[in-house]
Amino acid sequence: MATSTTSRKKNTAIHLFAGGLAGFCEAVTCHPLDTIKVRLQLRGERMGAKKVTSVAGHVANGVAAEVAKPKRQTFINVGVQIVQKEGFLSLYKGLGAVVSGIVPKMAIRFSSFEYFKEQMADKKTGQVSAMGNFVAGLAAGTTEAIMVVTPMDVIKIRLQAQRHSMSDPLDIPKYRNAAHCAYVMVREEGFASLYKGVGLTALRQATNQAANFTVYQYLKQKMHTLQPERTDSLPAYQHMIMGFISGACGPLFNAPIDTIKTRIQKNPSQEKGWTRFVGVTKSIVQNEGWMAFYKGLTPRVLRVAPGQAITFMVYERVYKWMVAVSQSIAVEEPAH
Numbered sequence: 001m002a003t004s005t006t007s008r009k010k011n012t013a014i015h016l017f018a019g020g021l022a023g024f025c026e027a028v029t030c031h032p033l034d035t036i037k038v039r040l041q042l043r044g045e046r047m048g049a050k051k052v053t054s055v056a057g058h059v060a061n062g063v064a065a066e067v068a069k070p071k072r073q074t075f076i077n078v079g080v081q082i083v084q085k086e087g088f089l090s091l092y093k094g095l096g097a098v099v100s101g102i103v104p105k106m107a108i109r110f111s112s113f114e115y116f117k118e119q120m121a122d123k124k125t126g127q128v129s130a131m132g133n134f135v136a137g138l139a140a141g142t143t144e145a146i147m148v149v150t151p152m153d154v155i156k157i158r159l160q161a162q163r164h165s166m167s168d169p170l171d172i173p174k175y176r177n178a179a180h181c182a183y184v185m186v187r188e189e190g191f192a193s194l195y196k197g198v199g200l201t202a203l204r205q206a207t208n209q210a211a212n213f214t215v216y217q218y219l220k221q222k223m224h225t226l227q228p229e230r231t232d233s234l235p236a237y238q239h240m241i242m243g244f245i246s247g248a249c250g251p252l253f254n255a256p257i258d259t260i261k262t263r264i265q266k267n268p269s270q271e272k273g274w275t276r277f278v279g280v281t282k283s284i285v286q287n288e289g290w291m292a293f294y295k296g297l298t299p300r301v302l303r304v305a306p307g308q309a310i311t312f313m314v315y316e317r318v319y320k321w322m323v324a325v326s327q328s329i330a331v332e333e334p335a336h
Contacts, residue, residue, distance in 0.1 A: 012111055014322045019106030022314035026307040027098045032091035033303035034098075036079045038160045040296035041262045043073065075299040086163065094156035097178035101152035105144050110315065113140035113213055134214045141209030145202040151194040153201055154265045155181045161266050199273070200261040207257070208250035212308060215246035232320075239316045240309040247308025251300045256293035258300065259284070 082090050116139040120132030128136070155178050162173045175181035185193045219242040223234055251258070263280045271279060284292050 011114075012107075014319060014326065015111040015114065016103070016107040018315050018318040018322060019110040020103030021318055022311045023102035023106035024099060025314050026310045027095065027102050029310055030303050030307040031095050031098060032079065033075070033299045034156075035091050035093055035160045036075045036082070037296035037299040037303060038157055038262060039078050039082065040073070040075060040299065041259050042161055042266060043078075043295070075296075075302070093162065094159035094178070097152050097155040097159060097181070100178060101148045105148040105152070106311070106315075108144045108147055109140055109209065112143045113137060113209070116140055128217075130214055130218060133217045134210045137210035137213035138206045140213070141205035141207070142202045144209075145205035146198065149205055150196075150198045150201045151182070153261075154194050154196055155185070157262055157265045158185070197261045197264040200257055200264065200277070204250075204254050204257045204261060207254045208304075211249040211253060212246045215249050216242055216308075216312060219245065233316060236313050236317060239313040243312030244305045244309035246312075248301050248305040251297060251304050255297045255300065259293050259295060262296075 079091065113136050116136035117128050117133065120136050121128045158181050159175055159178065162175060175184060182194065220234070223238055223242070224230065227234070260277065260280055263284070264276055
């Protein structure tokens with residue numbers, strides 16, 4: 001029993017290190033696309049407010065005028081505008097919040113998925129079905145959302161939504177960094193403000209990881225079947241391709257959830273739960289139309305898919321390396 005407990009602790013430590021390193025690489029590489037995605041999702045909210053104000057002005061003056069629709073912007077245009085107006089480093093707003101939470105997030109994601117997958121495994125064969133992987137992914141996504149992702153997301157979105165130039169020292173933002181943002185939010189809005197949209201975040205993470213792990217495990221099994229000579233591990237590029245495909249599935253499925261979540265987390269509000277959800281959803285439909293739920297989908301897919309490609313590739317290689325090191329150390333240890 002002692003040996004089993006020690007082995008489990010070693011395995012958890014390996015998940016922590018491999019997942020944390022993989023997450024760090026993914027965050028640094030793909031964060032600019034996430035900033036652009038948030039700006040696209042919030043842009044419709046601002047344009048909707050301008051539209052209401054403009055219409056009210058025309059009615060008050062007794063003038064019947066049609067408010068011009070805002071020009072459609074692509075994620076490339078938004079990225080260029082951010083760099084021109086706020087500086088290149090502004091693409092990395094909120095990165096501190098992401099990096100500070102990436103190690104526990106990835107540790108929880110991979111270790112909890114392995115735990116839940118073990119619970120879903122067939123007791124006789126030890127095999128896990130596609131449904132077992134799906135349920136384990138749902139549980140892992142929910143766990144990480146509650147423990148790490150929600151407060152990290154709220155802080156990140158507040159920082160990304162600030163329109164200030166990081167290249168101008170006189171342009172002082174309300175939130176200076178992730179720690180300062182958390183402090184100000186707790187002081188002004190209470191600790192619960194860090195958990196705005198926790199239900200939607202949990203739903204997004206659960207569906208993301210359910211799709212992610214199910215597709216990835218399926219592709220991994222197929223690749224091993226097609227390459228029986230590779231009993232140890234697959235090449236790095238194959239892990240990247242599988243990670244990219246599996247990573248694209250979540251955003252395509254739950255884009256509306258992510259857009260509503262972003263709007264809820266960005267603005268302080270005293271409204272609770274379902275009331276806030278219904279209010280934000282109605283506002284989007286009335287002012288922007290149904291397609292607004294898919295704003296930021298392109299950069300989100302371009303953010304999440306390559307992010308998962310990097311994450312799985314780094315995780316698999318680091319995990320394999322650490323297991324090999326752990327086994328070599330165990331062999332070299334003198335018998336007692």
